Every structure is written in structure tokens, then in C-alpha cells.
Amino acid sequence: MKRVLASVLAMTLLLSLLAGCGGSSAPASSAPAQQPSESKAAEPAAPAAEPAEKSDITVVFVPKLTGNAFFESANDGAQAYAAKQGFTVKYDGSPEASVANQVTVINNAIQQGMDAVCVSSVDATGLDDAMKQAKAAGLQVVTWDSDVSGDARTVMVSQGTPEILGEMLVEMGVKSLTSRGKDPAKDAVNYVWHYSQATVADQNSWQVAGEEYIRSKYPNWVNVAPNNYYSEQDAEKAISVGESILTAHSDIDLVICNDSTALPGQCQAAQNLGLTKDDVTITGFASPNSIKDYCRAGVIERWGLWDCQIQGALGCYLAYYLASGNEIKVGDSIDVPEIGTVTVMPNTVLDPGAYVADDSGVVLLPERAEFTLENMDNYNF
Amino acid sequence: MKLTQIKKKLWRWETSLVVLLLLEIVVFGALNPRFLKPRVLLGSINDFMSICVIALFVTSVLITGGMDIQAGSIVGLTSISIGLLWQDFGMNIWAAALLSLLIGALCGALSGFFVAYADVQPMVVTLGGSFLYSGLAIGVTNLSATESYKGISGFPSYFTGFSKFRLGGIPSQVLIFVALVVLSYLLLHKTKYGRSVFLCGVNRNAAEYSGINTRLVIMSTYVLSGISASLAGIILTSYLGTAKADFGKELTLPIITAVVLGGTSNLGGRGGVIGTALAALVIGIMRFGLSMAGLNTQYLDIPVGLLLIVAVAFRGLTGRSKWLGSLSQKLKERRKNKEKVSA
DSSP states (O other), X not given: OHHHHHHHHHHHHHHHHHHHHHHHHHHHHHHHHHHHHHHHHTGGGOOSSOHHHHTTOEEEEEOSSSSOHHHHHHHHHHHHHHHHHTOEEEEOOOSSOOHHHHHHHHHHHHHTTOSEEEEOOSSSSTTHHHHHHHHHTTOEEEEESSOOOGGGOSEEEESOOHHHHHHXXXXXXXXXXXXXXXXXXXXXXXEEXXXXXXXXXXHHHHHHHHHHHHHHHOTTOEESOTTOEEOTTOHHHHHHHHHHHHHHOTTOOEEEEOSTTHHHHHHHHHHHTTOOTTXXXXXXXXXXXXXXXHHHTTSOSOEEEEOHHHHHHHHHHHHHHHHTTOOOOTTOEEEETXXXXXXXEEGGGTOTXXXXXXXXXXXXXXXXXXXXXXXXXXXXX | OHHHHHHHHHHHHHHHHXXXXXXXXHHHXXXXXXXXXXXXXXXXXXXXXXXXXXXXXXXXXXXXXOOOOOHHHHHHHHHHHHHHHHHTSOOOHHHHHHHHHHHHHHHHHHHHHHHHHSOOOXXXXXXXXXXXHHHHHHHHHTTSSSOTTTOEEOOOHHXXXXXXXXXXXXXXXXXXXXXXXXXXXXXXXXXXXXXXXXXXXXXXXXXXXXXXXXXXXXXXXXHHHHHHHHHHHHHHHHHHSXXXXXXXXXXXXXXXXXXXXXXXXXTSSOOOHHHHHHHHHHHHHHHHXXXXXXXXXXGTHHHHHHHHHHHHHHHHHHHHHHHHXXXXXXXXXXXXXXXXXXX
């Protein structure tokens, strides 16, 4: 009797689970259907192409991983911009950054018959096949933030060339070092790099460019850990790695964190050990909101980033622009509403050895931002 | 008598998995008719093939009462080894793939040795193995001329093609999976070796007394799971067209999930590959179907987690109520006996 009761109970649970799944997916699938009616109101603002097609276009916006402040705010920017311009952005990513997961997301976009994908790739080449397949299936393929091979996508929205960003990282460190009484041009500055991992394309290219910049301009600096510190975009690991940097090298002057998880972790580590911006200089790339508290507490003076909301919006807009029947060629100038005019440059601006073709190019973000105590409250992402 | 009971129970569990699978197909087909296209439905297996392949062979590890959480890291080690042997050592790609199978077997053998011959907790050994092999994979990358963040790519098309071609509309990975299911089924359920695997899990001492070399049998299950992880690594490398050290690092828990949901007890002695194969499909199709229905990928773990808890609870409840029943009967008998004695 008990056994029958238990089975019935468990069966009910199982059924309710399935019903729940069906239920939870139903509103999600009906969401795109509601979107067009909202976006129709905004249609006059949208440029080019036939008005009839616009509201039907869906761009799948793929982050490296979900739940990270950088990608979430890029999505916020993309969503707000798409609503104004009259197209739909579907944010789809996995909480774990991995090639296989991103391939699954792209394959699903193909099977669902989406119009375009806009991807921040976790791997420099691992998505190539999936992106080419998407292209063959008629989807428009765009990357942003972190690229795939040039022949696997049409256009990449880049935050800047490795040289621009590597120099920016070092110079932010120089400014902070100077303001605490060091002379970066003469003193032997001990520094390390702390970022996600050795297998991430963009962060490594900045590190390489930054190292070159240091060698040519500040030959007196000493990299005390040439193998770098990696925290794998794991928030807790970023803190423990940060602490081990500070305890292993008691004479460290500068920690450069060119990763949006490493920087807050490094700041927390310094705070845990009772260090302030007068003891050690920390700088790097992270969203303003994730660092504001540490800046107020006097742990960090200066850090930077590009406006990822604009980057997300620009990536999705270009995907939408392509999906509405426009072509993009190297050398073209494209008027992007509210963001400004951007120029399509050859792939070689990011990597001299890159693939060169007329229908594959790079668009640079118009500007980058440095944050300090004075200006940080002007930004909300 | 007991064996037939176990068999009966397993059969029932596998039936409910089949029902669940059919239910999924009906529900998701209704939500998005595109889902029912054979090309789409069969093609989706490409995205969770690794889990299916490895879970089949991790099943026998769990049946011996062991645990294997290192398989995911062997995938990455295999992948990067293939790339390195092919690109930097100029080896033929198939020879590189074969050699990497051997590497997988060695990794499995090392951990299996410590579990079987040194009697270390399997969970601890394979946890160590997972760190060791993923660390080795990154170390090996540094031997290559390519920077580690780029991954090794540019494989010949006959290598990248074997995981993508379709035979009469059926993707080659589905065929590989079916072949492996048959192979592992025969091995575990139809051979003497398979019976000794079960016996090791039911009662290792009894198995030893009946002349089975339990240590060798236990170690062999880890070797097989290592080889299967390597096979998954080869398929993944071919499918993605890139060799990277960090492939497979997220597979550990999905593999265990598929095995446990498939009806294999993590205490050993009970289970089967058909259940595992069905469970891997149930999970994979559920994730695919939900995302086809519009659910965001980042929420897909929620239904899978619920499914696992509910399904295992279901099995546990039905099992336990029986156990409770027999317990209360025993208590009654004892009381009666006592009454008799006092009388």
C-alpha cells in the first residue's frame, strides 16, 4: 500500500516537472511574438531596408558565459538599442565558458531558423566550423569582443587593437604609480599580470602587446612572474590567486588585471590583506560597477574599459544590418544611429597575419573609457 | 532468485526512461514542429555525443562500486595530444588518434591501479587524476609551436569530416553511438567478464573467493572508461576542428548524471548500459528541446537538476517502501518471538 502511494506521489512529481518545463518554455517562446508589436512603434527611427522585414529579424547574441557583469551589461545595451531600432535580440549563452557549449548555442540558432548570430568566442578557432555552417544555412555571422578566424565571420566589433589596449593598460599603471610618488621611468617597478587563462585570445594579445610596450618604453621594469597568474574567470579563485600574488611577492608594485573577473578579485585580495592604493598599484579592465566600492575604499585609483553596452549594441546592429539585406565590404563607412559612423577596416589591424578578404573586416569601437573616483558615477554598467 | 528480481526492476526503470523520452519528443514537437524533423532531431546528438560515449563506460566503473570523475580531463588531454602529435611531430592523423587512445588507456590504468591495488578511495584517486591530466594537457600545450590560447587547427578534411558526414541522412556520430551501445551491452551483459564486473560490485570478497581476479577487473573498468574518454576526445576534436587542452572540463557532472539517471547505483552491483544510453539521450534531448522551445541556455541546468532529483527519488521511494515493509514485518516477527519466549 505504502509502495503504491509512494509511486503515485513520485509519478505526480515527475509529471508536474514535465508540465513545469512545458510551462516555463511557453512564455519564452511567445516572447519574440510579442516583440514585433512593441517594436513597430519605434519603426520610424530605423534606417534602410524594407520596413516590412525589420520587425521579424532576430539576432542571437552569444556571450562567452552568462552571469558575468561585462556580458550582462553588454546584453542590456543590445536589448535597449534593438528595442529602439525595431529588431529582436535573443540573449543565449551557457553559465560555463566552453567551446562545446557555444557550438551548441550556434547550432540551436541554426535549427531554430534565426537570422543572425553575434558571438563573443571563447576560442580563437574552435567555433570556425559552426560559424561557417551558420553562414551556409543563411544566417549572418558577426563577432564582438573576442574573435574567430577571419574567414568564418563577416565582421568583428573590436574594442581596440592589441597595441591600443596593451598601451592603455600599462599607461593606467604608470599614472597610478606616479600619483603615489614612484618614478616609472627610472624606478625598478616589480609587476605581474593576472588574468583569466592562457587559452583566451584577446586577453593574451593585450598582454603580449603590453609586454612589448613595457620593454621598449620602461626597460627598467621587472616582471616577477613571467608565466602570469590565471584565475579562469572564477570569482573566488580570483581572490585566492590575488592573495597569493600579494603574499608571494611582498615587494610588488603593480598588478595588471586585464580580465573583468580578475580585477575585482585582486582588489578584494588587497583589501583582505589591509593594503591600499598607497602600498600596491592595481589596475586593469572591469566594469565600473564592479570596482566602485573598492575605489571608494581607497584600494584602487584608476581602471578602464570600453563601453560594453555600446559594443553589444553595435555588434547586434551590424548583424541586423546584414540580415536586412545590406552588404559590408572593407573600406565601407556605415552610419549607425546614435553611435556614429564606423569604418570597416581589414582584419590585419588586429593581427598582422590575419585572413584578408573584401567581405571580412573589423570595426573598432569609437572610444574607450578610464575610470577614477571623480568620473565613475557617470557610468552605470 | 535475487538476480531475476534485479533484472525485473531494471527493466521497469528502462521502460520508464523510454516513456520519458517519447514524452519529451511529443511535448517538444508540439511546442516547435521543427524539432520533429529527423535531420534536426538526429543532428542534435552531435552536441552531446561525448557525454553519451563516456557515460556508457563509466557505468561499469560505478557497477564495481567505484567512481570516475577524471574522464572529462582525459578528453582535453587526448585532444591536445592529437594536435601536438600531428602538427609538431608530423605524425599521420590516424596514427596520432590511435596513440592518443593509448594515452587515454594509460591514464585510466594509472588511476585504476591505485584504486584496485592500493585500495585508495576511487573518488579521491580520480579527483587527483582529473587535476593531473588537465594539468598535463596544459603542460603539453607548451611543447607546441602554437600559442596555447589559439588551439591547434587546420586538420585535414578527411579527419574533420568523419564526425560530420551522414549515411542516408543519419549522422555518423549516431551510428558510432549505436555501435558503442551494442559493444558495451555485449561486453557488460553477455560475457563472463561482464558478470565478474557485477560480482565485484555486489560483493568483492565473494568474487575473490570464486576465483575472480577482482583487482584486475576493477582496474580494467577504469582503463575502458579512459579509452572511451579518449574516443570522445577524438570525435570532439574532429567535430570542432580544433585541438584544445580545456575540452571536456565541463563534462564530469553530466556524465555521472547520465549514469545515475540510467539506473546504475553509485553503491555498486546494480545497473546497465541500456539505461545509461537512454538517460544520456533523455538529458540531451531535453536540453535541446527546451532550447528549441525558446528557453535560454543558461537555465537548462534547472530542469536537468529537477529531473535527476525527482527520478532518483522515485526509484529510492519505491525501493525504500519495500524495505520499510520488510523491516516492519521483521519487527513483528521478533515481537512475536519475544512474546513466545516470555510466555
